[in-house]
Structure formats: C-alpha cells, structure tokens
Amino acid sequence: MTAETQIDSYLSSLRLQLGPLTLAEREEIMREIGAHVRDSAEESGASVETVLARLGPAEELAAQYRDGVLIRKASRSLSPLVLLRATLRLATKSAFGIVVCFCSVFGYSFGAGFVVIALSKAIVPAHTGAWIQDGRLVSMGAFVYGVSPQAHEVLGMWIIPLGLIAGSLTLLFTTLVIRTSLRISQRWQSRL
Amino acid sequence: MAKQRAQAVEGDQSDRWEAQLRKGALEMATLASLWQRRLYGLEIIRFLERNSRLVLAEGTIYPILSRLKAEGLLTSEWVEAEAGHPRKYYSLTDAGRQRLRLMAEAWASFAAGLSCLLEPVLEKQEEPQ
Numbered sequence: 001m002t003a004e005t006q007i008d009s010y011l012s013s014l015r016l017q018l019g020p021l022t023l024a025e026r027e028e029i030m031r032e033i034g035a036h037v038r039d040s041a042e043e044s045g046a047s048v049e050t051v052l053a054r055l056g057p058a059e060e061l062a063a064q065y066r067d068g069v070l071i072r073k074a075s076r077s078l079s080p081l082v083l084l085r086a087t088l089r090l091a092t093k094s095a096f097g098i099v100v101c102f103c104s105v106f107g108y109s110f111g112a113g114f115v116v117i118a119l120s121k122a123i124v125p126a127h128t129g130a131w132i133q134d135g136r137l138v139s140m141g142a143f144v145y146g147v148s149p150q151a152h153e154v155l156g157m158w159i160i161p162l163g164l165i166a167g168s169l170t171l172l173f174t175t176l177v178i179r180t181s182l183r184i185s186q187r188w189q190s191r192l
Numbered sequence: 193m194a195k196q197r198a199q200a201v202e203g204d205q206s207d208r209w210e211a212q213l214r215k216g217a218l219e220m221a222t223l224a225s226l227w228q229r230r231l232y233g234l235e236i237i238r239f240l241e242r243n244s245r246l247v248l249a250e251g252t253i254y255p256i257l258s259r260l261k262a263e264g265l266l267t268s269e270w271v272e273a274e275a276g277h278p279r280k281y282y283s284l285t286d287a288g289r290q291r292l293r294l295m296a297e298a299w300a301s302f303a304a305g306l307s308c309l310l311e312p313v314l315e316k317q318e319e320p321q
Contacts, residue, residue: 031270032233032254032280039234039279040250056251064255072262186259 003048007037010052017062021069029065068186075182080108080171083178090185100181107174111167117141118163129153214246220299221246222256223265223284223292230283232271233257257282265291 011030018026033055040051055061067089074086087104090097120142121128130140131151138151147153155162225231225239237253240246260266265288270278284292 028280029254029258031278035277035279036233036250036254038277039232043234051250054250056249061251061254064252065258068255068259068262072259 003041006048006052007034010037010055010058013058014062017059018065020066025069033061071182071186075179075186077179078175080175083175083182084108086182087178090182094185096181096185100178100185104174104178107170107177111170111174113141114163114167114170118160118167121157121159121163125157129159130155217299218246218248218252219256219260220292220295222253222260223288223295226266226282226284226288227292230269230281232279232281236282260288264288 011034014033015026015030018029021029037048037051037055040046040054041048044051070089071086074082077083084101084104087097087101091101117128117140124142127144128142130153131138131147132154133148133151139147221240221244222236225236225243231239233253236257237248237250240248240253257266257268261268261282265285266282267285268280268282271281272278
C-alpha cells in the first residue's frame with residue numbers, strides 16, 4: 001500500500017465513523033487530519049504507517065469527536081431522551097458517568113411519579129391521596145385497591161397542585177443536574 | 193508476592209491519578225499554547241511537548257480543539273502553506289483569552305496553596321536516612 005492509499009483508507013474509515021456529524025464538519029475534520037498526517041510524516045521522516053499509529057485508530061478518534069458533539073448538544077437540550085442518551089454514553093466511560101446516569105433515571109422517574117399522582121387524582125379521586133393513620137403517613141400515591149379503612153386521607157384535591165409542583169421541580173432539578181454534569185465531564189473526556 | 197502486587201496496584205492508582213490531573217490541565221494548556229500566536233494542530237502538539245510535560249496521543253488534540261472552537265474560545269482559518277496543502281490555524285478569541293486568564297489565576301492560587309501544604313511532605317523525603 002502506498003502512503004497516499006494508506007492515508008485515504010484511514011480518512012474514509014474516519015468519515016464512516018463520523019456519521020452523526022454534518023457533512024461540512026466531517027469534510028473539515030478529514031482535511032485537518034489529512035494535513036496532520038502529511039505534515040507529521042514530513043517533519044519527523046517517519047512512515048505514514050507510524051504517524052497513523054500515533055494518531056490512534058480511526059474509530060477511537062471519531063468516537064472522541066462524536067462524544068464531544070453528543071454531549072455538547074445534550075448540555076443545551078431540555079429533552080429527557082437526549083439527556084438520557086448522553087448520560088448513558090457517559091456511563092460507559094467512567095464511574096462518575098454511572099452515578100450521573102443512575103441519578104438521572106431516579107430523578108426522572110420520581111418527577112414523573114409526582115405528575116402521575118396529580119393526574120390520577122383527577123381521574124380516580126377515591127384511590128389517590130395521602131393517608132394518615134395514628135399520626136403517621138401510611139401511604140401516598142394512587143392505589144388500585146385503596147388503603148386500610150382506619151387511615152384517613154389528608155390532602156384532598158390539594159394533591160393535584162402539590163403533585164404538579166413537586167413533579168416539575170424534580171424534573172427541572174434533574175435536568176439541571178444532568179446538564180451541569182455533562183459540562184463538567186467534557187473536561188475529563190480526553191484521552192492521553 | 194502479595195506485597196509486590198499491592199505495590200503494583202498502588203503504582204497503577206497513582207498513574208491514574210496523574211493521568212486525571214493531566215487531563216484536567218490539557219484544556220488550559222491547549223489554550224495557553226495559543227497565547228502568543230496562532231498555531232496549527234501539529235504545532236500545538238509539539239509546543240506542548242516542548243514547553244510542558246504533557247505528552248499526548250496525537251489524535252487527542254483535534255477533538256479538543258473542535259470542542260473549544262464550538263464553545264467560542266477559539267477561531268480557526270485555513271492558510272495555504274508551501275507544503276502544498278493548507279493548514280488549519282487556531283487562535284484565541286476574546287472570550288478564550290478571558291477564560292484562559294481566569295483559569296491561569298485559579299490554577300496559580302490553587303498550586304500556591306497546595307505547595308505550602310506539601311512542603312513538609314517533600315522536605316521529609318530529602319532528609320538523610
């Protein structure tokens with residue numbers, strides 16, 4: 001394989017792996033990496049093969065670009081799907097990512113839970129509420145079979161606004177925590 | 193045998209700690225390399241090797257540059273060179289200069305604080321046995 005075909009095959013494999021980026025971004029990256037390989041080989045007198053080895057596999061280089069774009073987009077996004085996808089990716093890379101991923105699943109489920117309780121009060125009021133027995137909270141939420149008859153319900157219709165507020169605050173807080181964590185994680189991503 | 197393994201694990205952990213430390217500094221170092229003039233990727237890599245002990249896998253710098261550019265800290269331009277192909281030069285934006293100045297100040301005061309703390313530790317090592 002001649003030097004030029006080696007460079008071409010590295011670049012085309014890079015192009016393939018850079019799928020999610022825009023065409024213009026991909027072209028720019030390929031031009032830049034191509035220039036790096038030619039300059040580096042010329043400067044050190046090393047073979048193109050050596051220079052490509054120092055650059056690392058095309059998949060790994062592309063993954064660093066892709067992660068950068070994924071996390072950058074997510075850290076500005078409000079969509080739980082986009083944010084969860086980015087935290088999942090982060091979880092494959094570090095213990096910090098696993099913690100963030102766990103917290104975000106927990107936060108989203110909790111927030112959604114509050115909203116579901118508020119909605120179900122409107123639909124099945126008798127089965128939804130917060131029940132107190134002997135001075136302590138025995139159950140709270142929406143129940144198919146109802147709660148023990150000795151307990152009495154305390155919140156009434158207040159559970160709707162309370163559930164909605166608690167739910168949206170939890171969802172908002174989770175979103176902010178994920179976005180901050182993603183921003184912090186960008187600093188630690190690069191490989192030495 | 194067990195002791196050797198324990199030492200190996202310890203060495204491994206301190207390597208990892210050092211790697212984390214370097215990673216944390218890499219973004220600042222990249223910005224700092226552009227303080228005086230614009231450079232292209234390979235020049236940045238060589239500059240960092242020469243002026244700091246940050247030796248990096250050569251591919252690493254490019255995704256970082258692309259991220260710093262997306263954050264508005266760097267701009268880039270293609271410049272024709274006598275090598276026969278154009279090179280992508282990076283330079284700091286005003287926001288980049290400002291960010292770097294803040295980072296440098298924070299780094300210097302952090303390092304100064306830690307040096308005081310670590311002084312006795314390092315002194316002890318130099319004492320004759």
